Amino acid sequence: NAGVTQTPKFQVLKTGQSMTLQCAQDMNHNSMYWYRQDPGMGLRLIYYSASEGTTDKGEVPNGYNVSRLNKREFSLRLESAAPSQTSVYFCAAGDSLYEQYFGPGTRLTVT
Amino acid sequence: DQQVKQNSPSLSVQEGRISILNCDYTNSMFDYFLWYKKYPAEGPTFLISISSIKDKNEDGRFTVFLNKSAKHLSLHIVPSQPGDSAVYFCAASVGGSYNNNDMRFGAGTRLTVKP
Numbered sequence A: 001n002a003g004v005t006q007t008p009k010f011q012v013l014k015t016g017q018s019m020t021l022q023c024a025q026d027m028n029h030n031s032m033y034w035y036r037q038d039p040g041m042g043l044r045l046i047y048y049s050a051s052e053g054t055t056d057k058g059e060v061p062n063g064y065n066v067s068r069l070n071k072r073e074f075s076l077r078l079e080s081a082a083p084s085q086t087s088v089y090f091c092a093a094g095d096s097l098y099e100q101y102f103g104p105g106t107r108l109t110v111t
Numbered sequence B: 001d002q003q004v005k006q007n008s009p010s011l012s013v014q015e016g017r018i019s020i021l022n023c024d025y026t027n028s029m030f031d032y033f034l035w036y037k038k039y040p041a042e043g044p045t046f047l048i049s050i051s052s053i054k055d056k057n058e059d060g061r062f063t064v065f066l067n068k069s070a071k072h073l074s075l076h077i078v079p080s081q082p083g084d085s086a087v088y089f090c091a092a093s094v095g096g097s098y099n100n101n102d103m104r105f106g107a108g109t110r111l112t113v114k115p
Helices: none
Strands: A006-007 A010-013 A018-024 A032-037 A043-049 A063-068 A075-076 A085-092 A106-110 B010-014 B019-025 B032-038 B045-052 B056-059 B061-067 B072-077 B086-093 B109-114
Touching: A010 A018, A018 A032, A018 A085, A018 A106, A032 A075, A043 A063, A043 A075, A075 A085, B010 B019, B010 B056, B019 B032, B019 B086, B019 B109, B032 B061, B045 B056, B045 B061, B045 B072, B072 B086
Parallel strands: A010 A106, B010 B109
Antiparallel strands: A006 A018, A018 A075, A032 A043, A032 A085, A063 A075, A085 A106, B019 B072, B032 B045, B032 B086, B056 B061, B061 B072, B086 B109
16 A cells, blocks of 8 residues: 655746656545645645546646546656756645545656 | 644644643634644644534644634643644634534644753
């Protein structure tokens, strides 16, 4: 039982490159989330998916797209990476605030 | 506009003593508050929560206090243990414990418990 897994763990991109962060959960939760964490700031919600086939914007969605491929998987895509997107990205799954399980994070650097 | 603030980036306490982590918020519509704990290279994990209808919630060594009039909450850890050394995030939400879509996090406080 892995919980929430994220790949890759680390990534370095050049400005303008694209990439997809992968997230998968094995807990059968309906809701999944993508957050970013920047130094000196709390986690901020980028996008969420309340159920398979639905996605909605969070607090900071600009520059990102998401896909809820099925109930298990929720991916985050950067189409044209910018230095401002350097951050640690966390995926989470859970259907209530106190039952939200986070993955280990992806540390992304855009140069 | 940071609606949830943790003004102390770090806190150091001796093992066995009390740790008090503080959090202030500005949005009076928040009605559910949580504390998460995060170890290095791991995602945050849920620690304890409190609804705005209560002013205290206790779970073992962890107690959260809510002062709605001051828009302030605090996490007390008694007694503190070296394994409690981590970053603690305060979070708040509008719409109760099932609204995951508008949760706001503080920047975190790094707690170090010295043996």
